[in-house]
Amino acid sequence: MTVWSVIGSGVAGLAVASELVSRGAKVQVFDPAGPPGPHGCSWWAGGMLAPWCEYENAEEPVLRLGQIALDWWAARTRVERRGTLVVANPRDLPDLRRFARRTDGYSEVDRSKIAELEPDLHRFTKGLHFMNEAHLNPRQALRDLYKQLLDQGVEIHRKLAPSRLENAIDCRGLHAREVLHDLRGVKGEMLVIRCPDVTLTRPVRLLHPRMPLYIVPRGDGIYMLGATMIESEDSSRITARSMLELLSAAYALNPAFGEAEVIEIGVDLRPAFPDNLPRIRRLGHTIYANGLYRHGYLLAPALAQGVADLALDNKHSEMVDEDRA
Amino acid sequence: MKTFYGTSLPNPLMLGTAQYPSPAILEQAFRDSGAGVATVSLRRESGAGQTFWQMVRELGVMVLPNTAGCHTVKEAVTTAHMAREVFDTKWIKLELIGHTDSLQPDVFQLVEAARVLTEDGFQVFPYTTDDLIVGERLLAAGCEVLMPWGAPIGSGRGLNNAYALRAMRAEFPDVPLVIDAGIGLPSHAAQAMELGYDAVLLNTAVARAGDPAAMAKAMMLAIEAGQLAHQADPIEARDMAEASTPVIGKAFLS
Numbered sequence: 001m002t003v004w005s006v007i008g009s010g011v012a013g014l015a016v017a018s019e020l021v022s023r024g025a026k027v028q029v030f031d032p033a034g035p036p037g038p039h040g041c042s043w044w045a046g047g048m049l050a051p052w053c054e055y056e057n058a059e060e061p062v063l064r065l066g067q068i069a070l071d072w073w074a075a076r077t078r079v080e081r082r083g084t085l086v087v088a089n090p091r092d093l094p095d096l097r098r099f100a101r102r103t104d105g106y107s108e109v110d111r112s113k114i115a116e117l118e119p120d121l122h123r124f125t126k127g128l129h130f131m132n133e134a135h136l137n138p139r140q141a142l143r144d145l146y147k148q149l150l151d152q153g154v155e156i157h158r159k160l161a162p163s164r165l166e167n168a169i170d171c172r173g174l175h176a177r178e179v180l181h182d183l184r185g186v187k188g189e190m191l192v193i194r195c196p197d198v199t200l201t202r203p204v205r206l207l208h209p210r211m212p213l214y215i216v217p218r219g220d221g222i223y224m225l226g227a228t229m230i231e232s233e234d235s236s237r238i239t240a241r242s243m244l245e246l247l248s249a250a251y252a253l254n255p256a257f258g259e260a261e262v263i264e265i266g267v268d269l270r271p272a273f274p275d276n277l278p279r280i281r282r283l284g285h286t287i288y289a290n291g292l293y294r295h296g297y298l299l300a301p302a303l304a305q306g307v308a309d310l311a312l313d314n315k316h317s318e319m320v321d322e323d324r325a
Numbered sequence: 326m327k328t329f330y331g332t333s334l335p336n337p338l339m340l341g342t343a344q345y346p347s348p349a350i351l352e353q354a355f356r357d358s359g360a361g362v363a364t365v366s367l368r369r370e371s372g373a374g375q376t377f378w379q380m381v382r383e384l385g386v387m388v389l390p391n392t393a394g395c396h397t398v399k400e401a402v403t404t405a406h407m408a409r410e411v412f413d414t415k416w417i418k419l420e421l422i423g424h425t426d427s428l429q430p431d432v433f434q435l436v437e438a439a440r441v442l443t444e445d446g447f448q449v450f451p452y453t454t455d456d457l458i459v460g461e462r463l464l465a466a467g468c469e470v471l472m473p474w475g476a477p478i479g480s481g482r483g484l485n486n487a488y489a490l491r492a493m494r495a496e497f498p499d500v501p502l503v504i505d506a507g508i509g510l511p512s513h514a515a516q517a518m519e520l521g522y523d524a525v526l527l528n529t530a531v532a533r534a535g536d537p538a539a540m541a542k543a544m545m546l547a548i549e550a551g552q553l554a555h556q557a558d559p560i561e562a563r564d565m566a567e568a569s570t571p572v573i574g575k576a577f578l579s
Contacts, residue, residue, distance in 0.1 A: 057346050058346060059346065059347075098533075101535075102535060184348075184376040184377070185376070209479055231374050231376075231377035232374045232377075233374070233375065233376060272347075274347060274348045274349040274352070274380070275347045275348075275349035275350070276346065276347035276348075276349075277347075
């Protein structure tokens with residue numbers, strides 16, 4: 001029986017391994033950095049499963065393929081199906097109208113409806129509720145996939161993959177750019193804060209003319225605040241300006257966030273192709289699956305299905321842009 | 326068409342490179358519009374934006390780096406030097422933000438930075454207001470181009486003060502003038518060209534449109550229409566109807 005070797009255990013690699021195993025394939029995983037942790041960019045993700053919202057600034061496949069993610073993840077980890085709430089300050093209401101025009105799958109909400117959904121957002125008078133969206137805790141999701149793979153008998157090797165592997169699936173993200181020359185890094189910065197004084201139960205997006213800001217509840221008063229998108233490949237630090245912008249967005253949602261503790265600062269690079277959509281490429285004995293950009297958890301299931309289709313059935317999904325087996 | 330520091334532009338559209346959904350769509354917007362100049366910011370990427378800058382170079386158009394996001398003369402001068410190194414050009418779009426909400430230029434620092442940079446051999450494209458005296462000071466500081474705002478950056482409000490912009494055109498008949506910022510619709514861009522402006526610089530109106538490439542093309546068509554209209558010497562508006570055929574001789578009393 002063919003053994004598929006998945007290289008990399010970020011969200012792409014683990015999702016691919018999980019999908020292959022679910023289709024009855026035999027899989028092993030290589031990652032010298034060990035189990036999921038702060039070394040991978042999917043550790044720093046928001047974990048929003050929000051294809052309708054993301055469509056505001058992305059191409060059509062994100063909307064369509066992203067919808068696969070909800071059930072795919074729900075079968076593997078805890079998914080909170082409470083929707084997304086999008087709000088804007090009065091001065092940015094034109095942005096809310098534009099957002100509404102570019103998306104669907106929402107209902108318009110007024111002050112009383114907002115108060116019903118999220119009582120701690122009492123400052124806002126207009127918003128959009130994307131009721132079919134969901135969120136998950138990305139670190140828990142990675143740990144769950146990892147454990148399930150071990151339970152399913154998958155060997156996970158804490159070492160570099162041997163060169164000249166047959167049937168390799170390279171999910172190394174930005175590390176694969178020596179082969180995938182059109183891959184680039186897009187800097188993202190995020191914060192994790194603890195603020196038991198504020199209760200939010202679903203991801204909230206605050207529209208802002210310069211960057212999309214969101215806050216995702218992680219439970220126990222912990223919130224993830226993200227994320228910048230900068231065309232820079234320096235992942236060494238967060239800038240003061242980014243931190244100011246993220247924190248002032250939280251403060252604008254509810255001034256009680258001013259008392260939050262900052263418990264983590266994350267900076268990493270998202271791997272992206274020029275159209276910011278993921279790709280599957282087969283070059284020789286290796287299938288490359290990469291370019292999830294800011295849609296790691298949203299598009300990893302579709303990417304994994306596309307890889308499994310190619311690897312097991314030689315079927316070419318729309319994400320396959322090159323096949324030189 | 327007037328030259329910009331001795332360089333002729335292929336057409337009067339200068340297009341920004343920020344805020345597009347993806348680099349692929351950015352490239353499409355340039356291809357579909359034929360815009361001849363790309364403006365690009367350096368401040369936030371600070372040295373690590375090489376991959377993106379390389380994409381901008383590969384657009385094959387002239388690059389006008391800018392100092393977007395700078396608030397002081399010192400920051401702007403440092404950014405300009407970096408831009409000269411990265412893009413190997415003397416051109417710099419000088420932007421010195423004075424007000425957080427309106428992103429209105431701080432014209433006092435602007436004049437000072439323009440002087441410093443000109444002495445340093447830069448060819449400065451200053452983002453300024455429609456104030457004539459500031460324009461004069463910028464020219465005295467060595468600028469050979471002026472770029473007054475139509476409206477605040479990203480506001481899409483068009484030409485807020487067409488009277489002032491017309492006065493500016495009349496005051497500086499030989500200086501290349503560019504409307505920079507505030508354009509929301511092709512009709513705004515056409516109006517700028519009808520006023521006799523030499524070029525239009527815009528970004529948000531295209532990048533944040535639902536279909537950026539289509540909007541970029543619409544802007545170019547409008548700019549061409551406005552330019553042609555200006556050259557064609559339009560009629561003056563008047564209060565009463567003026568029949569295009571004479572009335573005398575017709576049996577208009579019957």
